[in-house]
Amino acid sequence: MHKHYIVSVFALLLNLSAASAITRDSIGVENYKGKKLIIHQVVAKDTYYSIGRRYNVVPKDIMSFNDNKFLQIGVILKVPTNLPFIAPAATTTANRKNQPAVAAPATTDGELAEHIVQKKENLNMLAERYGTTVNEIKRVNNMNSVNLSIGQVLKMPGKPAEQPAQNQQQAQVPAVQPKAEETVVKTQIPPENRYKKSEKPAKKKDAVDAKPEEFLEHKVASNETMYSIATTYKMTMDQLKAKNNLTDNSLRVGQKLLIRGQYPAKNAATTSETNTDTLNSIKDPSLRLPASRYGLNQMDEKGTGIWIADADLDPSKMLVLHRSAPIGTVMKITNPMTNRSTFAKVVGKFTENESTKDVIIVMTKAVADALGALDKRFYCNLTYGGQDNEQ
Template sequence: MQGGRAHRGLPIAVFCLPNCMSRFPLLSAAFVFAGFSALAAPRPVAPPDSVGIEYRGNKMLIKHRVTPGETLYGLARRYKVPVEDIVEANSGQKGALVTGQVVLVPRNRVVLTQPAAPRATAAVPAATRALPTDARGNKVYKVEAGMTLFAIARRFQTTPAELARLNGFATTYNVRVGETVIVAAGSGPAAARPVATTTPAPTRAATPTTRPERDEEAEKDAREAREKEARERAARERARDSAMAPAVTPEAPATEKDRGPSRASEIVRRVSESGLATSIQTDASDKYLALHKTAPVGTIMQVRNIMNGQSVYVRVIGQLPDTGENTNILVRLSKKAVQRLATPDQRFRVETNYVP
């Protein structure tokens, strides 16, 4: 009891001292761990020679106080950024730096993004699973008759663009019967970038496109055919002209012209003139006729078109009236004779030859 009373008589502080001393190490350890946790928390740490950090958008700007002797190029080397970025961040700073000036140095701000969720693999249709597999692990289909790229895509529940990507050809490609087409890529590493396995169509042996000897023979045959056709056409025209010529035309002037003059008297008697010719307005015959100012009636006259060299023999049937409309006219011809001279003009230059 005395001991108990003595114990109860002690001050409270003396009584609690052993308990407090036993708990002090635990409190100290808790404070120490809290301090380390605070220090370990992530926070932007500025470089030792900077005076602060500023954020603009997605960039971190380091505030650097210029010391004597520093330049823009020195800051660019120190912070490993281009000089142009420092000039842009400081509103076009291009002159020399001043001691004590605060320069902003841009640094890329790290933005943490969540990793993309793995994309779910599309289920492979049953028709595709039933296809054979090649050495790369790709599902392949051998083209049957009547199948097209769009029909294959519809059959195996895919798209023409995907088939074109897997096989390395255009979406407008025309598949051939017996050709092997990749329908689905394999899962192995060898099939990461499939290469088109289409079998090239057998190429025919190139035939020479030029054969000089054959070309020369063909050209020669064509030339002979053209010449033969021209001769036949000329013969037909001569026969038609002779059939249409008047029966009263004598052959004597043509014979004399062909053999040429043999005496001086014949040269004097042949008359040659040149001038304008036109048609007889009132002519309705189908004969070769003419009206001339001086040639006697019945004269056989040769009229030649100076422009194209065509000529015709006509018979003078009368004298050309000396009127105002015939002032510059040498000879008037029948419409049949004008047609023979092949001229589209109403008046044309001619040359006449006749023997009075």
């Protein structure tokens, strides 16, 4: 009989030691599915095995519950147990059902109120709410650190402030309704006219478009081409040709090209142009009108040209040989492939042989380079005065 008593007393002592071990070194408890969940803060030399022995829990259960978290000083672990969770004695079941999760004090015991720690709460916030200090809260709850865990029950010295209730009352106040006069002003504009654009900008645009384009004319200089002139004025060759009613790319020195604007009416310009030409002819006997106006002929030829290296022709000078043009004639030579023109002087006639067969002109290397010739034989256009120009 005495042996049974001794065994019973020994078992009771073991249960008491296990119960004290469960709460030893813990910083709080939580309710996890009706079971007590111990909150433990890791200290030096702690391992999963030592923590399991401390709380009488299998180490593998602690590791699985905490996802095998790496242990270091200050880490918070949650230790699952099979012990039932017992709520504070002063808080009844009916009060817990009716009380929201964010309620501050559950009950009061003399001057101490119980508070369940919620998410994002800290000791500074609780001390301000209950009108106390952090050190006082730590002293009352025998705390060695300021770390808190969700669900932890704290005894708070003091009473909670009534600020949340006042804020809730202010939140329930309905927003100020807009005045009736303001509503009338907003609805005065018909919906169909709200997005209608003003017609004033359109009138200004019409006035700008009606302004005549500035007149601009270009006088062709030597070695200028249709492409170079169009590029200078940021135009295309087709635009420049259409502006001046041209059918090809050939140009002559002194030719005037219309770039912008329009020429004046023909009737008004004919008289003034005739008078100007007459006065210029009197002052300067040089030709002011086309050669046909003075009974002269202009010869135009198209065919193959060739450049040669002849000892009788200086390759650095602009010299050519022609079948019929008189010696001394200055003719204009155009290369339609490069749209480049130049002037050269006739110094003699050439005889037809194997190299000059089907050729209309023979030239020096200087003339071919001025025309941008890529081959020794190339197609070209000739313009020069006829036989009557000799006299």
